[in-house]
Every structure is written in C-alpha cells, then in structure tokens.
Amino acid sequence: MRxxxxxxxxxxxxxACGGLWAELKTVDLAQQICDAVVVTYxxxxxxxxxxxxxxxxxKLDDVIFVISWGFDVGKLAAKLQHYNVIYHAHSAGYQINLPANIPIITVSRNxxxxxxxxxxxxxxxxxxxxxxxxxxxxxxNRDIDVLVQMRKSSEYLIKSLIPALEKKCKVLVVDSYVEDLPALFNRTKVYLYDSGEYWKLQGVSEGFGLQPMEALACGCQVFSSVNGGLSDYLDPGFNCYKIAGYALEFDVERILKVLESSxxxxxxxxxxxxxxTENIIHRLQVILAxxxxxxxHKNNYSAKIPDFTKIRLAKLFTQRIFAKIKKKYLQGN
Structure with a gap:
C-alpha cells in the first residue's frame, strides 16, 4: 500500500472551512489503513x-498524491502529471478535465x-x-425552537424567513465556529439549511452537505434545500422538509406546525x-487496494480508451448527423 x-x-x-475539516477527517481515517500525511502547497x-x-x-513511485481543493485541481494535476495522483472530489462543476490515469473518489452519489x-x-x-x-x-429537552447557521444561508432565509419566525418563536442564528455542535443540535427543535443560492453564486455544487445529516442524527427536524450532494440522503416528506416552499407564509406556517407537533x-x-466510521474505513480499504x-500496472497498458475531447465529440456528432441523413435518404428510396 503506497x-x-x-x-x-x-x-x-x-x-479553514468545512471542506478542509472533511479532508482532514479523511486523512485520519486513511491513517488507520496506511501511512498518510498532510502536505501543504x-x-x-x-x-x-x-x-x-x-x-x-x-523517486516518488511509492507514494500517491491526493488532490481535492476544487479551484486548484487543474493546476495540481498538470504539475503532478508524472506521479501517482487521486482526485478526492467533493463538489462538482469546476470545469476541469482530468486524464484517465487519475482515479476519482467522490463524496456523494451526486x-x-x-x-x-x-x-x-x-x-x-x-x-x-x-x-x-x-x-x-x-x-x-430542547430550548431552541429554530437554529440556523449564517454561512452558506440564502438571502431569503436570513432577510425574510428568519425575521418572520423571530416574531413567533425562539430563533438562534449562529455566525461563528461552534465548539460542541452535537450539543447545540440536541438543544434544537428545527434546523434550517438553504445553500442552493450560495453554491449557485460559486458556480459549483454542494458536495455533500454534512450539517443537515448531523442535525437529523441528533433528532432535529430539518428544513433544507436538496441541491447537489444533499439529494443523496434527504427525502422531503419522509426524513426532512423542503425549505423555500413557494411562499414565505407557507414556510412559516409549516415550521410553526412542526414546532407545535414536535x-x-x-x-x-x-x-x-x-x-x-466502520463503513467508511471498510470502503476506503477496498478503494485504496x-x-x-x-x-x-498502468504503465503496462497501451490500448488506452479514447477520451471525450472536443475534436472527438465533434467527429462523433458529425458521424451521427450523416448517419441520420443517410437513413432518411434510404427510407425515401
């Protein structure tokens, strides 16, 4: 094992951000399987x-570089083209093309x-x-009616929904690092998460969306967007509620109803x-092997499968058009 x-x-x-913490967690898990260290660049x-x-x-044939920082991936892949590289893909949509010799490990099915x-x-x-x-x-006992974290929250959530809810119930808005997040979630009845706007402005997707899952695991009722990786596990009407449901009044009504019914x-x-942890380590062990x-063995293979280059796609598209024209002509005769 390299x-x-x-x-x-x-x-x-x-x-310092959620993506960094997720990557450092992966390092900790990998260290239970093989030698793994953090390298800054x-x-x-x-x-x-x-x-x-x-x-x-x-002489670095016995190591694997794991790249993950979205906006840097293209440059790093080029810089490390002569080495063994894995792309640990959190978000999608960075408009990068990777060679087929770089395996990709994704954090969500999305x-x-x-x-x-x-x-x-x-x-x-x-x-x-x-x-x-x-x-x-x-x-x-839960003493917080509604909890929301400022980071990644939509303008609608902060400027419209929260002010409307503050007139009806106890709302806590967090805008700083929380030392004991499980304890906070266990004090909360309803957790609100709406990241679609944030990621739309970033031009990439929500890679995983850990907070709604953590809140659900702690027994919170969750109102959330279902963009990107959130769609992996959120199921509106069955394990959560879809936030931003058509109208502000409708959202307020639904949230208050949940608070009243617990x-x-x-x-x-x-x-x-x-x-x-147990399942993640098992999967990582299989993947790394x-x-x-x-x-x-990659250097022993010469018959590489053609990539989806712009030239090849243009050629395939042209072939398809000509095949349709030929078929139409033959049917007409």
Whole structure:
C-alpha cells in the first residue's frame, strides 16, 4: 500500500472551512489503513511537509498524491502529471478535465454521477464523508425552537424567513465556529439549511452537505434545500422538509406546525450506518487496494480508451448527423 500525501493549500487562517475539516477527517481515517500525511502547497507551516520540497525527490513511485481543493485541481494535476495522483472530489462543476490515469473518489452519489459523465474512462469510486458517532439523539429537552447557521444561508432565509419566525418563536442564528455542535443540535427543535443560492453564486455544487445529516442524527427536524450532494440522503416528506416552499407564509406556517407537533421525521439508523466510521474505513480499504493495483500496472497498458475531447465529440456528432441523413435518404428510396 503506497503512502498517501493529502494536498491542501494550508490548514489554518483563510483556508479553514468545512471542506478542509472533511479532508482532514479523511486523512485520519486513511491513517488507520496506511501511512498518510498532510502536505501543504501554498502556505508553509512548520509542522507540515511542503509540496515543492517533496518534488525535489524524483523517486516518488511509492507514494500517491491526493488532490481535492476544487479551484486548484487543474493546476495540481498538470504539475503532478508524472506521479501517482487521486482526485478526492467533493463538489462538482469546476470545469476541469482530468486524464484517465487519475482515479476519482467522490463524496456523494451526486458527484459520482457528474464524474461518471465527465470522465467516463477514469476509475471512479464512492466514499461518503464520515459523520462522527458523537452526533446522536440524547433525547433531552430542547430550548431552541429554530437554529440556523449564517454561512452558506440564502438571502431569503436570513432577510425574510428568519425575521418572520423571530416574531413567533425562539430563533438562534449562529455566525461563528461552534465548539460542541452535537450539543447545540440536541438543544434544537428545527434546523434550517438553504445553500442552493450560495453554491449557485460559486458556480459549483454542494458536495455533500454534512450539517443537515448531523442535525437529523441528533433528532432535529430539518428544513433544507436538496441541491447537489444533499439529494443523496434527504427525502422531503419522509426524513426532512423542503425549505423555500413557494411562499414565505407557507414556510412559516409549516415550521410553526412542526414546532407545535414536535415533529416526527427522522433519518433511520440504517441510512446513518452508511456514513459511520466502520463503513467508511471498510470502503476506503477496498478503494485504496483497487487503486494501488491500478498504479502497479498502468504503465503496462497501451490500448488506452479514447477520451471525450472536443475534436472527438465533434467527429462523433458529425458521424451521427450523416448517419441520420443517410437513413432518411434510404427510407425515401
């Protein structure tokens, strides 16, 4: 099993975000299977390896570089073209084309489908993000009616829905890092999440959307958008409610109704098991074994499957048009 170098631009300051935490969690899980370390490539950090220093050693056949930072993936793939590389794909839509010799590990089935279309000749795998065991329902009294986190929230949620709800119930809006998120979710009756607008403006998709799952695991009733990776596990009417339902008044009415009834929609333990540590480690072990086998033999293969280049697609499109014209002509005679 090759050593894994997980590449991130930095691990603190302006690089601190949900995507970084998810990647660092994956590093922790990988370390239970093989040797895995974090490597930075933009910001030098005293306790971390730095990519440019590593590349001075030309003998790196026994390592795999794991790239994940969406907007940097294209440049990193080009820089590391002579090495073993995996793309750990969180979001989709970055408008990048990857060579088929870079296996892709996706964090959601939504992203899996995107890359299945975008890179049909690549090895592609599904490895969902981990939900920690600490996110569980403690069945305690809940003193917060409605909880919302500012980051990624839509203008509608912050400027319209929240002000309307504040007139009717106890609302807590969080705009900073929460040290004990499971405890906060266990105090909350209804959690609101609406990230569609945020990701639309970013030009990419919601890669996974961990917070609604964490809230559901803690027993919250969740009103959420279902864009991108959220559609993997959210099922409006069965384990959650779709937020932004046509009109502000309708949303307020539905949320108050859930608060009055204490709600009953939950995410089953069967569904949650897919995202717990044991299953993630098992899947990662299988995936890494498969990828290591591919890297052992990839240089022996010469009959590579043609990629979906613009020239090839234009040629296929032209062939299709001529085939239709020929068929129509033959039918007319």
């Amino acid at each position: 050593k894994l170098y997980f590449l991130v631009p930095g691990t603190n300051g302006k690089f 933009r910001q030098r950090e005293s306790d971390k390896l730095f990519l440019d220093d590593l590349l001075k050693d030309k 992203t899996l489908g995107y890359w299945g279309q975008q890179s049909p000749n690549s090895l592609i795998y599904y490895l969902p993000n981990q939900i920690s065991d600490g996110f569980t329902n403690l069945h305690q 709600g009953s929609l939950t995410l089953s333990e069967t569904v949650l098991a897919e995202y717990r 498969d990828i290591n086998d591919f890297f052992d």
